[in-house]
Amino acid sequence: MIQSVYIHIPFCHHICHYCDFTKIFYNESMATQYIEALGKEMATILPGTKNKVRTIFIGGGTPTALNITQLKKLLDLIHEFFDVASCEEFTIEANPGDFDEEKIKLLKHFGVNRVSLGVQVFDNQLLKDIGRAHQVKDVYRTINDLRKNGFENISIDLIYALPHQTVSNFTETVKKALSFHLPHYSAYSLQVEPQTIFYNRYRKGKLHRPEQEEEVEMYALLRQLMTSHGLNQYEISNFAKPSYESKHNLTYWNNDYYYGFGAGASAYLPGKRTMNIRAIPSYINQANQDGYPIMKVDSIGLKEKVEEEFFLGLRKRTGINKKQFNKKFGFPYDRIYQKQVKDLIDKNWLVEDKNHLRLTEDGLLFGNDVFAHFLLDESDLNHVN
């Protein structure tokens, strides 16, 4: 069964200095055309209307940058193609300040039950320096408005290792975020990606990021503060109170199937991963022409499926569940990964017990190095076929 659906809304009222997501400045007429194109894509890809999924996630971009008419049209579309009543988690991403009570009430009315807020830091100067449009006071107002209208499943996104950010400044941010007693928090270290303002500064030697040791210290502090406030780290960058783990993101880390609609969206469907056209005008044109705005289709055979099960599964603090792996693939992972697992246990980057294989505390700091050990050659699978 396809577990989840991701819908990408690529419009923003401003462009942040670090952002390499598929996005464009909000333009009213283009946003209206885009939502119509989304409807054409859904009508072509989906087997019918009222499809059942466990989770729906509207991400961006900034979905709440849409005006109220467009937001309603989008929600109508989702209700036409998905059985929202049977969906367990329906999330929208939002930016503090982009969001008024009229939009909040509309989301509530249409069954949205989780809001993920792009807060990033609690420091007005730093917010300005990274190109965010909101201020700290907007976070307080938005969370207050959400709660007043019955939203309690709210998540905050934070960023660390930003230029000129100190360990004590980040500690303050985490403490302020925790003072809301929310059920879920995410925190990612800054990645300097090509085609961003930060990347240009970095190439000119003008991006002053914290040292590696400070970044490690920020991550350690984050983990310690989250844990001491009763939040369980269930993934490398995600923390939740019991039963508030993001069901949608767990679809990705469990390597389960999901639809993806909109410019730049990817989907994982039986036997293939697809990626949509990123340029928004081209996406709209192609969706209007044949409802199939897909740029790339990759076949996913056994090799890719096993590799991804490891890359994604090890991100979870519970790691790889041995029984579930066996059930999914029909063989134990020892048959192909015995040497890699042993080497990484010897390095103290992995730990194995009767039921699970997972990252150690040290392994958490070297996630990408660990994952690289699980790339396979086709011949590695000869003895399991």
Ligand code: SF4
């Ligand atoms: S609001 Fe989000 S999607 Fe838009 S530019 Fe900033 S980081 Fe990127």
